[in-house]
Amino acid sequence: HFEILSLDTLVMELYEDSEHLAKNKNITILLNKMNEVKIKGDKVKLRQLFLNLIDNAIKYNNEFGKVEISLYKENKTAIFTISDTGIGIPKESINKIFERFYRVDKARSRELGGSGLGLAIAKWIVELHKGTIEVSSELGKGTTFVIKFPAVE
Ligand code: ATP
Ligand code: MG
Numbered sequence: 175h176f177e178i179l180s181l182d183t184l185v186m187e188l189y190e191d192s193e194h195l196a197k198n199k200n201i202t203i204l205l206n207k208m209n210e211v212k213i214k215g216d217k218v219k220l221r222q223l224f225l226n227l228i229d230n231a232i233k234y235n236n237e238f239g240k241v242e243i244s245l246y247k248e249n250k251t252a253i254f255t256i257s258d259t260g261i262g263i264p265k266e267s268i269n270k271i272f273e274r275f276y277r278v279d280k281a282r283s284r285e286l287g288g289s290g291l292g293l294a295i296a297k298w299i300v301e302l303h304k305g306t307i308e309v310s311s312e313l314g315k316g317t318t319f320v321i322k323f324p325a326v327e
Contacts, residue, residue: 175218178326181211181252184220185245192228192241200237205229206244211252212326215303219254223299227256227319233286234317235260252325257318263311271309272297 189205196203208327233239239259246253263271263278270276300307303323311317 175216177217178212178214179217179220180252181213181215181219181220181323182208182245184217185224185243185254188221188224188228189223189243189264192232195229195254196232197242199232199235199239201232201239201241204229204240204242206242206255207246208244209246211245213252213303214326215323216299218302219299219302222231223296223321226253226296230292231256231260231317233288234258247325248312250325250327252323253324255318257316259316262313262315262317263309264313268309268311272307 181185184261186208189203194201228241235241236259241259242255242257244253244255249317267276267278271278272293273290274294276294277288297307300321300323305321307318308320310320
């Protein structure tokens, strides 16, 4: 169900929900830039996409870690970024994390639960919106995801 929607409103709602999730692990969620951006999209699916990313940023973080979120517009592109100070992703795994059922470290992952579907779903939702998703990570330091969508003027 596609409609023109305010991405900043949606992200702000999720931010408020996720502060709750983060508290258990003493993780701080910081809002960096939060500019007004409209895109054409499916609210339910976009919410799922951002939740999957926020869930990972908390789940693969350390106690007292940080998660930083930003949203802004550059030319005709909406740009959402989420960075965490977590465990990071090894270089040899970075190309596989969007595959269904792929999880980096079986032992580590089993404790944390999950099925390895979150990012495959996230990527599918991004592509449904004609967007792109990119990841960069440093082992032991943290991970950043950058998502771009065509913005509505
Ligand atoms: P699910 O999302 O289905 O509950 P999951 O979190 O294991 O399970 P994905 O969200 O698809 O699955 O992520 C795939 C794997 O990529 C994870 O198991 C984890 O190893 C790694 N990963 C994803 N996000 C991060 C992150 N922010 N920091 C470190 N590793 C991550
Ligand atoms: Mg996940």
